Each structure stands twice: as C-alpha cells, then as structure tokens.
Amino acid sequence: KAGVTQTPRYLIKTRGQQVTLSCSPISGHRSVSWYQQTPGQGLQFLFEYFSETQRNKGNFPGRFSGRQFSNSRSEMNVSTLELGDSALYLCASSLQPGLVNEQFFGPGTRLTVL
Amino acid sequence: KNEVEQSPQNLTAQEGEFITINCSYSVGISALHWLQQHPGGGIVSLFMLSSGKKKHGRLIATINIQEKHSSLHITASHPRDSAVYICAVGGATNKLIFGTGTLLAVQP
Numbered sequence: 478k479a480g481v482t483q484t485p486r487y488l489i490k491t492r493g494q495q496v497t498l499s500c501s502p503i504s505g506h507r508s509v510s511w512y513q514q515t516p517g518q519g520l521q522f523l524f525e526y527f528s529e530t531q532r533n534k535g536n537f538p539g540r541f542s543g544r545q546f547s548n549s550r551s552e553m554n555v556s557t558l559e560l561g562d563s564a565l566y567l568c569a570s571s572l573q574p575g576l577v578n579e580q581f582f583g584p585g586t587r588l589t590v591l
Numbered sequence: 592k593n594e595v596e597q598s599p600q601n602l603t604a605q606e607g608e609f610i611t612i613n614c615s616y617s618v619g620i621s622a623l624h625w626l627q628q629h630p631g632g633g634i635v636s637l638f639m640l641s642s643g644k645k646k647h648g649r650l651i652a653t654i655n656i657q658e659k660h661s662s663l664h665i666t667a668s669h670p671r672d673s674a675v676y677i678c679a680v681g682g683a684t685n686k687l688i689f690g691t692g693t694l695l696a697v698q699p
Contacts, residue, residue: 510687514632520677520689533685565632576681577622577641582634 479504481570481583489589495556498586502549502570509551510580511543514565523566526551527574555588563590594618597678597690604697610665612693614678617659624687625652625663626677634677637663668697 482501490496502509511523522535526545543553549570555562565587569580595616604610614623625637638645638652640661645652649668654661665672678690 522686579639585632
C-alpha cells in the first residue's frame with residue numbers, strides 16, 4: 478500500500494506570492510491533517526479535514542487555508558507569503574478523524590520564502 | 592510553561608545502552624503519540640497510547656494518566672535509533688499539541 482505522498486517536495490517562493498501544497502493520503506484514509514514545523518516553534522497543527530469538511534483549525538492567520546476533495550486528497554494554500562512562512566509542511570492521514578487514531582505522515586514539503 | 596514538556600532535550604548514548612525519554616503534559620488528553628523524525632524530515636508514528644504500556648520490538652512506551660506522564664524506552668540502542676523523538680498529545684481541543692522533541696544520538 479502506498480504511503481502518504483506530498484508534492485512538491487521543495488519549493489522556493491518570494492514574499493507576497495502564494496503557494497499551494499498537495500497531499501494524497503493512504504488509500505482508504507479519509508482524514509487528512511496538516512502541520513507546520515519550524516526551528517523556532519516546532520510542530521504546530523494547521524487543520525484537519527474529513528469527508529471534504531474542515532473539522533478543526535489551529536491558530537494560524539486566514540492566509541492559511543485548505544480543502545479536501547472527494548477522493549480525500551487535500552491541498553493547503555498560503556497567500557501573501559511572509560518570510561516566517563518558511564517551514565516544513567507535513568500532512569498526515571488516518572482512517573478516521575480524531576486523535577485516537579494513528580496518523581501516517583508524508584515526507585513533507587519544504588517551503589523557503591525569500 | 593509549555594503544555595507538553597519533554598526531557599531531556601538532547602541525549603547521547605553508547606550503542607547497547609537502555610534509553611528513556613520522558614514526556615509530561617498539563618492538559619487532559621484522549622491519546623498520546625510518540626513520533627520519530629529522522630534527518631530530512633520524515634516522521635514515523637511509533638506509538639499511540641491512551642493507557643498502560645505498548646511494546647514494539649526494542650521500543651516500549653508507557654503512560655500514567657493520573658500523573659500526566661509518559662516514557663519512551665529503547666532497549667539495546669543502536670546507531671540507527673539516532674533521531675528526534677517527539678511526544679504529542681491530543682485533548683479536548685481535538686488538536687495535537689507537540690513537545691519540542693528529544694534529539695538522540697547513539698554512538699557506535
């Protein structure tokens with residue numbers, strides 16, 4: 478069974494641009510969560526999607542948004558990029574939503590904002 | 592004070608040693624996760640616990656709900672165990688809250 482895939486793996490953008498990251502969950506997994514990892518703040522929860530609905534959102538500005546498609550694939554978008562948005566963005570999938578389900582992480586997308 | 596505290600932050604061990612990493616949390620939780628992150632970023636879920644103890648190979652994870660504390664033990668450590676180990680808890684907010692991680696280096 479293929480694991481969680483994320484594209485692209487690396488991305489360089491400049492301030493003010495926008496970016497879209499993609500996550501394909503493990504086949505059969507319907508829940509996708511997104512996380513941001515930076516050296517200063519560590520891992521932080523961004524959002525969780527299940528059945529095309531956002532179930533939960535972390536403490537991030539409205540520039541961060543996401544969506545989930547009917548095939549459970551998810552995208553996250555960051556608009557008006559800032560230098561501080563440089564981070565490793567990870568997605569994780571699980572069979573069901575909620576925190577009592579094992580999460581399977583993708584390899585991440587490393588975003589650099591110049 | 593962070594809601595999830597890990598200790599130690601850095602740990603160097605010799606191959607074969609028994610290793611313990613601790614995680615304390617201050618919120619009510621529904622589950623606690625132990626994650627492993629190798630250089631390059633990939634994260635692997637090692638354990639998910641809501642009570643008691645779990646074992647997988649040389650890894651053992653325990654949790655004491657009353658004391659709000661969990662430990663990850665590695666027996667017969669090996670250089671390939673070198674990684675960052677992260678504790679994460681899921682509570683009433685239904686969001687995972689992460690510890691800052693423990694950087695483990697196992698020397699041959």
